[in-house]
Amino acid sequence: MINFEFNLPTKIIFGAGEIKRSGALAARLGKRAIVVIGQGSVKRHGYYDIAINSLRESNVDFLTFEGVEPNPRSTTIDRAGVIAKKEKVDFLIGLGGGSVMDATKAIAVRALADYPVWDFVRGENGGRPRPIIHALPTMMIPTIAATSSETDSGGVITNWERHEKCAIFSPHLSPKITIIDPGLTVTVGKDTTADGAVDIISHVLEGYLSGDPNAPIQDRFSEGIIRTVMEFAPKAIDKPDDLGARSNLSWCASIALSGIVNSGRGGNYPIHLLEHSISAHYDISHGAGLALLIPPMMRFTGKAVPQRLESLGRNLFFRTKINAEGTIILFEKWLESIAKKITFGEIGIDNAKFEAMADDIIRMYGGNEGCIVNPRPIYKKDIIDIFESVA
Amino acid sequence: MINFEFNLPTKIIFGAGEIKRSGALAARLGKRAIVVIGQGSVKRHGYYDIAINSLRESNVDFLTFEGVEPNPRSTTIDRAGVIAKKEKVDFLIGLGGGSVMDATKAIAVRALADYPVWDFVRGENGGRPRPIIHALPTMMIPTIAATSSETDSGGVITNWERHEKCAIFSPHLSPKITIIDPGLTVTVGKDTTADGAVDIISHVLEGYLSGDPNAPIQDRFSEGIIRTVMEFAPKAIDKPDDLGARSNLSWCASIALSGIVNSGRGGNYPIHLLEHSISAHYDISHGAGLALLIPPMMRFTGKAVPQRLESLGRNLFFRTKINAEGTIILFEKWLESIAKKITFGEIGIDNAKFEAMADDIIRMYGGNEGCIVNPRPIYKKDIIDIFESVA
CATH class of the missing domain: 3.40.50.1970 (Rossmann fold)
Structure with a gap:
């Protein structure tokens, strides 16, 4: 810590x-x-x-x-x-x-x-x-x-x-x-409910993957929030006036960035940084952009810290043995179960601006090194590769 | 919630x-x-x-x-x-x-x-x-x-x-x-470190067993704290200057009653209430009294809410199937692993004041009903039975 x-x-x-x-x-x-x-x-x-x-x-x-x-x-x-x-x-x-x-x-x-x-x-x-x-x-x-x-x-x-x-x-x-x-929140539509769920998860997942790996309480709290969102978002989508499900989502949302989860673990928000450029160019919802980016960013960062994705998978899915890719696949399945699109093509965006968006991201957030801070640093070429992998 | x-x-x-x-x-x-x-x-x-x-x-x-x-x-x-x-x-x-x-x-x-x-x-x-x-x-x-x-x-x-x-x-x-x-905290002795660990666990366990059973985030946070304490207390006891272990225990302690875990779940602190009477009569450490009382109180309350202990056991011990008694036995083993005594006899207290302590507890905390608020209300006779079960 x-x-x-x-x-x-x-x-x-x-x-x-x-x-x-x-x-x-x-x-x-x-x-x-x-x-x-x-x-x-x-x-x-x-x-x-x-x-x-x-x-x-x-x-x-x-x-x-x-x-x-x-x-x-x-x-x-x-x-x-x-x-x-x-x-x-x-x-x-x-x-x-x-x-x-x-x-x-x-x-x-x-x-x-x-x-x-x-x-x-x-x-x-x-x-x-x-x-x-x-x-x-x-x-x-x-x-x-x-x-x-x-x-x-x-x-x-x-x-x-x-x-x-x-x-x-x-x-x-x-x-x-x-x-x-x-x-x-009972009047929030299915798609926006799903977008919100993805946003909450991203708020604790990003620190989980990019922060200090020796912060077990913060990890348990993050897993607790992700598990709760994964359980109750489908219920709220299925039955919008399920006040119990809505209450759990609301409290997860408010705790996620309150400081209680990420303090002592640090880390960065690389998925959010990449997403901001997409929704600044295309005006898509923040959650839609995050859903696209979470799986390829897990794969990218997981090359540097596979044990973090293994730990996440064990604790989210109650498997005693699961590898990084197994965790990502189960998470993708969950995204699809709440009808999130996981490729640019599905939301009608082609690759025309991939390079321009990558340039924007590095210009705004790349600092002196020209890369996004992450356990595996993210350069312009990496951003384009990440985008292309879910084109 | x-x-x-x-x-x-x-x-x-x-x-x-x-x-x-x-x-x-x-x-x-x-x-x-x-x-x-x-x-x-x-x-x-x-x-x-x-x-x-x-x-x-x-x-x-x-x-x-x-x-x-x-x-x-x-x-x-x-x-x-x-x-x-x-x-x-x-x-x-x-x-x-x-x-x-x-x-x-x-x-x-x-x-x-x-x-x-x-x-x-x-x-x-x-x-x-x-x-x-x-x-x-x-x-x-x-x-x-x-x-x-x-x-x-x-x-x-x-x-x-x-x-x-x-x-x-x-x-x-x-x-x-x-x-x-x-x-x-690196200068805290083994026994006092163990006492502290038991106190932290009790602070979140009591709401887990006595509060609203439909508060999943609060439950996940509680389990996260208990798991972290169960993992790092033995390390701090074994190697007192293990600063990582000490840091995790310190942060668990400070979060436990900060409000973030128990808000929205409510519940009571019946184990603390019973313990206060013991340490007011015998001046033993608070943690020593709690260690005595947690297993029999789990058994007592578990009769009313066995599913809470099953949920706790699944999440603490990574078992897909565990019953209430199985959870209690594994927790007792952990207490013994950090050298906590789990009977009055082991800490040199006989049953002479059991009735007087039960009277004190009901007088101070029994309210109009003459019992401690709990999913299974605790009357004077119950307190004596609980004490006798670990005499």
């Missing part, structure tokens, strides 16, 4: 029906808020009304910013940030999926700044981004089990002009309060 | 050597502190000097309160609390094992009060205890892997005149900062 600092400053309220406490909880953060939402599904499903009625009951004044898109655009965030600044709100409420919550965090930064939010993501000409010195407080109400944005200190936003999708991190981005109400 | 609130306000610094940062971290909490220690082992091993030298370097002024005993006495806490009040310290530092940290929390309450600390534990004549409305901030530096006091909001203190050992809980008791330096 490696030395670490762990701090989870978010107060978590978990359980079906807890959205009704939005107002009372929000009142702890201030008197005037912006409610940030996506493209209308929270209105259609009635969640928006429950939340704002609760805000009114607790005398919390609010505006609504509607229209955060999937893979939220920096331009959208700038627009909302300017409104938050002008309207002098005390805090923000993110009601929606990962895109809405990530956008809410970025708006919280932009609301206290005089610069476009992208300045805090990437500097001009490869220079350093501006430091995040403060942000408005936020309360999150996730409507999907996937991202962990509700418990972590990061957010991912997209500069569509540049086809760049990047994460920002700061302790100032940790939500003050998160209401995880699994009842809100 | 049941609805819950989760909040872990403690900033955790983990890793060998981190004690050297005591001063810089303490300075965040104030300028003047009391360093609370036990009966001298932290001085003998040099940990006290490292900590106070670091405090001096960071210009943190301090007094030292030495002499907290195992099963810390309310009278000792009152004495320290009066000093803290008189000396107008800003915060407290608990450097030691569970007794020292629990005492430090209770001193933090007493330092801001005008009443004996026992008033906050149990009311007179069965009345309500005084509410804890505030406490001094604390920083903890555990020297043993066992208690979780470094990350939880409770403490256990003993009224020796009454032979009562009781817990206090309050959000005000959560440490602000905890430095978990596994390097400090």
Whole structure:
């Protein structure tokens, strides 16, 4: 285990029906808020009304910013940030999926700044981004089990002009309060439920394969989350209103990147880094991109650390003896069982941009060495090979 | 899963050597502190000097309160609390094992009060205890892997005149900062290391057996902690300076009662409640008492929830088929492998006080029904039977 600092400053309220406490909880953060939402599904499903009625009951004044898109655009965030600044709100409420919550965090930064939010993501000409010195407080109400944005200190936003999708991190981005109400996720469609499940698994699998191999508690927790997701995602897909299955997925999602699993193990998120480039070029869902990449990345990294995949296989599938490839094959079968596509061809993407995407990835995340940090370092040629292996 | 609130306000610094940062971290909490220690082992091993030298370097002024005993006495806490009040310290530092940290929390309450600390534990004549409305901030530096006091909001203190050992809980008791330096635990003796291991296991096993059986993530995390402790405690006992083994035990200890494992599962701590009475009468170590009680309590509760012990056995011992008794027998063998005694006779206690202890337990924790809350409720007669079964 490696030395670490762990701090989870978010107060978590978990359980079906807890959205009704939005107002009372929000009142702890201030008197005037912006409610940030996506493209209308929270209105259609009635969640928006429950939340704002609760805000009114607790005398919390609010505006609504509607229209955060999937893979939220920096331009959208700038627009909302300017409104938050002008309207002098005390805090923000993110009601929606990962895109809405990530956008809410970025708006919280932009609301206290005089610069476009992208300045805090990437500097001009490869220079350093501006430091995040403060942000408005936020309360999150996730409507999907996937991202962990509700418990972590990061957010991912997209500069569509540049086809760049990047994460920002700061302790100032940790939500003050998160209401995880699994009842809100029963309206999530089958495909999006499956995407979320893949995202959760990736959040703990990447550290498992790329981090310190001598961190057994972190490994057991990761396996526990992966096993639980593999068991309950098919149930939630099969029966969307299975609240038990939804609750397990929601809690897995929120723990996955809370710090409790990966602290002391370290590692990197190479699968996420590769995926960000795909969804910055094609605007596919994050989970769809991850499902494509997890098996070939397991094969690539497994060449350097086969014993990690053997350990994973033993603990996930209760086999006393299983090799790395056996683990990967069983995982692929599970992906197919929840109808995830595992080749680019199946989701209608040809190899035309493989090289351009590989260039983007190395430019954005390759550092001085021109490769992604991993037990087996990932160079541009490797990325193209990985893409081609699932073309 | 049941609805819950989760909040872990403690900033955790983990890793060998981190004690050297005591001063810089303490300075965040104030300028003047009391360093609370036990009966001298932290001085003998040099940990006290490292900590106070670091405090001096960071210009943190301090007094030292030495002499907290195992099963810390309310009278000792009152004495320290009066000093803290008189000396107008800003915060407290608990450097030691569970007794020292629990005492430090209770001193933090007493330092801001005008009443004996026992008033906050149990009311007179069965009345309500005084509410804890505030406490001094604390920083903890555990020297043993066992208690979780470094990350939880409770403490256990003993009224020796009454032979009562009781817990206090309050959000005000959560440490602000905890430095978990596994390097400090290499001097812990074999027997105390084993006691700590049993305590950690009990902290997650009790909720496993008594809480909501439909909380799979919590179960996987519990099994992960138990497996890790069962693997690394024998290594730390065999080779006390095995820092990897010590690190795993330390992190297991701190996570066990941090809230992350038991939130959403609920349940009770019946084994701890029974044990508190034994160590309030005989002043044996907490771990020694728990080791006696875990197997017979598994048998007692297993009659009501055999499937929980089967699930535990499958996941701990990698058996596809194992019954409740099989799980208990394998666990007993493990206890014996780390030289824990599993009968009262072996630790020199006869049955003379079995009835008196059972009376104490029911009086203190029996509530209106006169029994301990458990899937199979525990009445006075049951307690005596459980004791007799391991006489």
